[in-house]
Amino acid sequence: MQPVAAPEPAKRDPAPTRLAYRLHRLWLTPLFRSLLRVGLPSFCMVFAVGWYLADQQRREELGLVFSDLRRAIEERPEFMVKLMAIDGASGELDQDIREIVPLDFPVSSFDLELEEMRRAILGLDAVAGAGLQIRPGGILQVSIQERIPTVIWRSRDGLELLDGEGHRVAPLGARTDRPDLPLIAGDGADAQVAEALALIEAARPLAGRLRGLVRMGERRWDVVLDRDQRILLPERGAVEALERVIALDQAEDMLERDLMAVDMRNADRPTLRMSPEAVEELRRVKTLETGAIKG
Structure with missing residues (x-):
């Protein structure tokens, strides 16, 4: 008898199954690959962080850790400001600046609001411009452009120092405190400095x-x-009118006479106003001259 041969095993079909085919096609989709590679890990991470921070105590502990870390960095020696230097300010203005910007040194540069400090300094009447910067070595440098008083203005509120543009610089106690400066007075004088x-x-x-x-x-x-x-000057051409009066005075000593006013408001007809004593004397002289003629 011939031996019975064992049946050959069935050959495996190389074609993928329907599920494998669909999964393969899905993997070839860019959006699916992005979701699987990036979206799923991100979701897991966010879920883990959310789960961890869901506890109030853990959040407080984490906040304290970050706060201590930040403070440790901000208070490093290289970030500490030790003093303030002010350039361009007089002694009185220097003191005013230090009063409106009170700082307790040393202080971290992260705690300084430079723009807010600059606005406070610019609020001083005597300050025309200000710049602040932190220099190496822990120095807060304040550069000041101070207003220079050029005139004294006597207003209804008293005496005030003004710069060349009419800006208020400081109040003045008495005229004798600044005899070197000219005096102007009247409403609106500060606008025409x-x-x-x-x-x-x-x-x-x-x-x-x-x-x-x-x-x-x-x-x-x-x-x-x-x-x-x-000397009463006109609204327009005031400088020229004053120069004419000075020229007449230099030629004829006009202002040395017994005059009360030189009225230049009408450029075509200047007027001299004499004092009452001079007018009375003129009348007396004319009376004497008239009497002498009649006699």
Whole structure:
């Protein structure tokens, strides 16, 4: 008898199953691969963090850790500011700045609000500009552009120092505290400081007699001299009118006479106003002359 041969095993079908085919096609989809490679790990991480932070105590402990870490970095020696240096300010202004920017040194540079400090310094009348920066070595450098007073303004509220643009610099206790500065007065005088300075410059030949300028009706200027004399200037061409008066005075000593005012408001017809005593004397002289003629 011939032996019975064992049946050959069935050959495996190389074609993928329907499930394997679908999974393979799904894997070839870019969106699916992105979700699987990035989305799933991210979701797991977010879920783990959310689960960990769900506990109030853990959140507080984590906050303390980050707070201590931040404070440790901010208080490193290289980040500490030890002093403040102020350049460009007078002694009085220097003191004012230190009063409005009170700092307890040493202080971390992270705790300094430089822009807020700058705005506070610019709020001072005497400060035209300010810059702040932290220099190496733990120095807070404050650079000041200080307003320089050029005139004294006598207003309804008292005496004030003004710069060349009419900005308030500081109050003044008494006129004698700054005898080196010219005096202006009247409502609106602070808005015309530039014109006032031009008039003061033109009045240099009268410097020994000049007492100040008065703004009249917020429209024009009166030049006030000693002996209660005034030069009434027009609204326009005030400097030229004053120069004409000075030229007449230099030629004929006009202001040395017994005059109360020189009215230049009408450029075509200047007017001299004499004092009451001079008018009375003139009348007396005319009366004597008339009597002598009749006699």
